[in-house]
Amino acid sequence: MFQVPTIADLNLGLTLPALSLALGACVLLLLDLFVPRERKEITAWLAMAGIAVSFVLNLAGFNESGTAFLGTFAADQFTGFLNIVILITAFLGVLLSLDYLKRAKIERGEYYVLLLLSAAGMMFMSSANDLIVVFIALELLSIPLYIMATFRAPDLKSEESGMKYFILGAFAGAFFVYGAALVYGATGTTNLPEIFAAVNGIIAAGGSQMFLLLMGTGLILVGLGFKVAVVPFHMWTPDVYEGAPTPVTAFMSVGAKAGGFAGLLRIMVVALPVFVLKDGQTAAAWQQTFWLVAAATLILGNIVAIAQTNVKRMLAYSSIAHAGYIMMAVAAAGTAGVANEATRAALLYLMAYMFTNLGAFGIALAIEKDDGSDTGVDNFIGLAKSKPALAAMMTVFMLSLTGIPLTGGFVGKWFVFKSALDAGLVPLAIIGVLTSVISAFYYVRIIVNMYLKDGEGDPAAGATRYVNWAIYVAFAGTLLMGIFPWIATNLSDTVVLAVEMFVR
Amino acid sequence: MIPLWMYLLVAAALFCMGAYAVLARRNAVAILMGVELMLNAVNINLVGFWRYQQPLNMAGQAFAAFVFVIAAAEAAVGLAIIISVYRQRKSVIPDEADTLKG
Numbered sequence: 024m025f026q027v028p029t030i031a032d033l034n035l036g037l038t039l040p041a042l043s044l045a046l047g048a049c050v051l052l053l054l055d056l057f058v059p060r061e062r063k064e065i066t067a068w069l070a071m072a073g074i075a076v077s078f079v080l081n082l083a084g085f086n087e088s089g090t091a092f093l094g095t096f097a098a099d100q101f102t103g104f105l106n107i108v109i110l111i112t113a114f115l116g117v118l119l120s121l122d123y124l125k126r127a128k129i130e131r132g133e134y135y136v137l138l139l140l141s142a143a144g145m146m147f148m149s150s151a152n153d154l155i156v157v158f159i160a161l162e163l164l165s166i167p168l169y170i171m172a173t174f175r176a177p178d179l180k181s182e183e184s185g186m187k188y189f190i191l192g193a194f195a196g197a198f199f200v201y202g203a204a205l206v207y208g209a210t211g212t213t214n215l216p217e218i219f220a221a222v223n224g225i226i227a228a229g230g231s232q233m234f235l236l237l238m239g240t241g242l243i244l245v246g247l248g249f250k251v252a253v254v255p256f257h258m259w260t261p262d263v264y265e266g267a268p269t270p271v272t273a274f275m276s277v278g279a280k281a282g283g284f285a286g287l288l289r290i291m292v293v294a295l296p297v298f299v300l301k302d303g304q305t306a307a308a309w310q311q312t313f314w315l316v317a318a319a320t321l322i323l324g325n326i327v328a329i330a331q332t333n334v335k336r337m338l339a340y341s342s343i344a345h346a347g348y349i350m351m352a353v354a355a356a357g358t359a360g361v362a363n364e365a366t367r368a369a370l371l372y373l374m375a376y377m378f379t380n381l382g383a384f385g386i387a388l389a390i391e392k393d394d395g396s397d398t399g400v401d402n403f404i405g406l407a408k409s410k411p412a413l414a415a416m417m418t419v420f421m422l423s424l425t426g427i428p429l430t431g432g433f434v435g436k437w438f439v440f441k442s443a444l445d446a447g448l449v450p451l452a453i454i455g456v457l458t459s460v461i462s463a464f465y466y467v468r469i470i471v472n473m474y475l476k477d478g479e480g481d482p483a484a485g486a487t488r489y490v491n492w493a494i495y496v497a498f499a500g501t502l503l504m505g506i507f508p509w510i511a512t513n514l515s516d517t518v519v520l521a522v523e524m525f526v527r
Numbered sequence: 528m529i530p531l532w533m534y535l536l537v538a539a540a541l542f543c544m545g546a547y548a549v550l551a552r553r554n555a556v557a558i559l560m561g562v563e564l565m566l567n568a569v570n571i572n573l574v575g576f577w578r579y580q581q582p583l584n585m586a587g588q589a590f591a592a593f594v595f596v597i598a599a600a601e602a603a604v605g606l607a608i609i610i611s612v613y614r615q616r617k618s619v620i621p622d623e624a625d626t627l628k629g
Contacts, residue, residue: 154590155586155589155590155593158590158593158594158597159593159597162597162600162601166600166601166604169604169605169608170604170607170608173608173611176611176615177611177614177615179615179616182608182611182612182615183612185608186555186608186609186612186621187621189604189605189608190549190555190558190559190562190605190621193559193562193601193605194546194549194562194565196597196601197542197545197546197562197565197566197569198565200566200569200594201542201565201568201569201572203590204569204572204573204576204590205572207573207576207586207587207590208535208572208575208576208580211576211580211581211584212581212584212586213586213587213590214586
């Protein structure tokens with residue numbers, strides 16, 4: 024009945040990237056004790072070394088695929104690609120934090136440990152093949168982020184953002200796990216491929232099992248929707264993004280989204296692609312809901328962003344809007360035959376969004392004062408005179424967020440819109456294009472402020488060496504992905520998430 | 528034997544009570560208790576499904592055990608954040624924490 028697995032059964036080789044990062048975080052926690060209080064940058068360098076090791080391991084095993092930990096952990100190109108996104112995010116997150124923590128006088132070694140643990144949670148999420156693992160990874164991703172959001176305590180804003188994030192995050196986590204329990208009840212298993220195999224029988228039988236599965240899917244969407252901040256589960260985002268220390272905001276705006284969408288794609292595309300309410304439908308039952316959520320997210324995120332005067336709040340609403348574009352790809356994945364193309368579109372969008380958003384937050388961090396003030400949109404006035412290089416790069420980031428060609432954002436949007444059209448979601452693609460046009464309004468306003476308005480230029484005191492490095496990397500990534508998109512597309516050319524053996 | 532749906536009903540009622548506590552209570556500690564109630568409702572569900580549907584497969588029980596662990600970790604971090612807020616404001620009522628608009 025129950026066999027004790029051997030070490031060979033666990034297949035640890037495939038889990039090395041994620042496992043090495045988690046172990047690295049534990050080792051770092053110990054090493055940090057020996058780092059003198061005034062030289063905490065050593066901890067940061069060690070953290071970056073840990074990320075680099077994991078990155079190399081990830082590249083080395085990029086094309087290997089298989090399952091580990093008795094089928095609960097899947098490694099494939101989807102995992103490999105998302106791990107690259109997550110590890111670059113973590114790396115740039117550390118670079119952005121180095122000087123910021125010193126300026127804010129909150130330099131403590133635990134910060135880097137928490138960042139690594141959160142990144143490890145995201146990596147486990149990208150390779151979760153079991154609802155239990157998805158749940159644990161979700162919480163491993165979130166709990167360190169609650170602490171990091173509060174890290175500027177006793178600053179009132181930071182504490183408040185941490186408390187709000189914690190309460191809503193825990194609430195959403197409970198919804199997710201209730202949904203997972205119902206899916207387990209309907210199918211009798213927590214393993215995603217086994218759920219997939221059980222779904223057809225449930226559709227044929229109908230009745231209460233079907234009801235449980237439908238409820239479970241909906242609650243999972245609620246739980247993960249909170250994490251990735253899609254309408255109507257977005258209320259926490261602006262407050263949390265504004266109050267949290269800026270490097271934390273940068274890290275979580277990308278990392279939590281990458282993790283959340285990894286979980287959503289895994290569950291919806293691997294386990295529930297053939298979940299239809301009536302026989303003969305070609306689109307999964309959840310597609311309609313995702314469609315509506317994506318449309319609402321796009322419209323609300325982009326329109327409310329126009330009214331924002333604080334750049335961190337503006338980027339928060341912009342991140343909600345970008346969650347909408349990725350959601351569009353997830354909705355497209357519900358159509359049979361488009362699943363892999365749409366998955367790939369979501370991954371490419373995440374990569375473009377990562378570079379651009381980290382760069383934009385890097386510049387917001389550079390113009391911020393030591394006490395965390397002066398992050399208004401008006402603080403960009405005159406930046407082109409005082410810091411022409413920063414202004415030029417901010418221009419590129421804003422254009423990339425809008426989706427102008429020759430930037431990464433355009434490539435991401437191209438793939439997402441194409442997958443939506445291929446899936447037959449024409450109205451959704453039209454909404455996407457129209458809201459992109461609306462989004463130009465608030466992105467271009469920052470460019471206008473920098474170049475066309477007269478005013479005393481901001482000295483950008485935060486543009487210290489490491490922050491500049493991070494911004495350069497983000498800038499290079501944004502342009503490289505825009506001008507040579509095949510670098511990223513080649514990495515994802517054989518991303519296969521749908522279980523191909525069971526053709527409908 | 529008590530049928531499965533009775534357990535599910537109790538779990539659903541508990542979950543709704545927890546969700547109500549989160550939405551309606553103003554005290555952060557009470558909100559945290561509401562979240563715990565929701566997670567324990569999930570545990571009733573999990574163990575019920577495991578016992579009635581798949582008693583030979585340990586997944587349901589293992590899931591419930593992990594939910595305990597995560598609930599404990601979450602409560603530890605949450606209480607720490609609430610205490611930290613309380614020290615500054617002498618209040619644990621999220622509505623009164625309104626430095627951030629929205």
